[in-house]
Amino acid sequence: MSRVEVKEKKPHLPSKNERRVFWAALVTGTFTIVEAIGGILSGSLALLADAGHMLADTAALVLAWLAFRIGRKPADTRRSYGYQRLQVLAALINGIALFFIVIWILIEAVARLLEPVEVLGGIMLIVAAAGLLINLLAFIILHGGDHHNLNVRGALLHVWGDLLGSIAALTAAGVILGTGWTPVDPLLSLFVALLILRSAWMLMRKSAHILLEGTPDWLDVEELRGRLTEAIPEVEDIHHVHVWLLTSENPLLTLHASVRQGANYDHTLVAIKECLRKQYGIDHSTVQIETHSCADKA
Template sequence: MTSPHSHDESDGAAHSHSHDHAPTVTEDSERRIFWVMCMTGGYMILQALGGLLSGSLALLADSGHMLSDTAALGLAWFAFRLASKPADSKRSYGYHRFQILAAFTNGLTLFFIAGWIIFEAIERLMQPGEVLGGMMLVIACGGLVINIVGFYLLHRGDRHNVNMQGALLHIMGDLLGSVAAIVAAIIILMTEWMAADPLLSILVAVIILKSAYSLIRRSGHILLEGTPENLDMALIREKLIAYLPEIIDVHHMHAWSLTVEKPIVTMHVQVKSSADLETMLRAINAFLLSEFEIDHATLQLEHNNCPTEEII
């Protein structure tokens, strides 16, 4: 809960800044990321060796994905660590936004991984090679177990955090890769149809691309300071005017996200000359918090028409 403060000015305006930049990142999310990173990196080495020995593109693709995942999880873990640092004079909002940069970077790496898998699969279809289905099946099953454990650990964390979502999507891609490798190994063992290996790898790559696009779109929207998806500014204006009869108009409204969990809003509110500014500030902040879960709002209250032109 934040406590608004105000000051009166000669033009009859008052400003309120609800300051609450304390880290919301939990140690639980950080710890989950760390352990999944260790498990993924450890098994990645074993799976890469198995892919080379068995000749399986699906295993090599999945191990390459796991290598990227280990780096991505490391980046996500570092973002959580950095976000826990307090704000300073040069970074008044702290380091929270680094989580969004990490999520955006993870989304981009997923695109490159999927592209590499598709390229290698096409080459393998043009020049098929022998695949040792038995070894491929055993190693893929081991990878599936590791990925299920990792997915469970991350899924139990803060799923609304885009940094955690980015890590979760990487692990989900790994899990799908393991499933594809298992299916391909079974087909090869039963029918000796070697094309099953690259074809299923392409299927996994397409699924990875879809997830990557979603992550990049969401994190990119935050980096561009777009209006939070769960906030309707017209609705906020309408409800504020209806809730407080002293309000004449609400304008110059802007909203963006520091992270998904931390929306920030600024607005000018014109109130009747008889309204007490301090009382209005407290009432508006309480309303924004209770109705829209906005705990960081910068308000300018005005008795007269707005003296400034809106700047976008």
């Protein structure tokens, strides 16, 4: 009888990604209040609009943090893979939120171009400069996280949008103070909105691809089949290959392997899994060994 090792279950502790998203949300949320007050005191719709933008981003960062926190829950009988997919779902929601924020910025910018508003450049400059420092701090906090994690990427894109907004507001305040030309504010907002739109689209596309069980971009299934048959002499054919992602860092795979008669099946199975682990970083795989015709063929 084989000996079964019982591993002690370790508590699910907060990851560095979760902690970084939490602090970014706290920093962004705190300054949202400051910027709203600055917008009211200066009468600047630009600052009030950016405060609304940062409020939406704070909500997105809180959502990303909750996805990490709930994702730490262990697997159960109803969700055998646990709750890790919430990270991808949160990233998709963040991408959609960014898309609607861009639409709002575009509408607001056009309205300001058609009907310019008076802006107190001095207060706007001070608040925009403070916003730049705060958003830079939040960006540095998130930039140290895992860039392959879609949830972190979604949060980083929101902060990146805030950072660009602060730079645009700071530039606009300088131009307004120097020349009095107020249309520079909505014009710079349009430029920032287009940059955010591209990032939002990429985030939504990647998240949707994972949720649709798409094959990882970095993996060529035909190349994988060829490598396994070449590297393992006992394997005659690899078929019914399915590869997908649980999260952006966790690939999963199932396949059927036709092996020669008389081959050591256990040894072949171990060799296949070892190749998948070393060559492709796939730790979770289900391999069906076949010696005759495939049972799934009609």
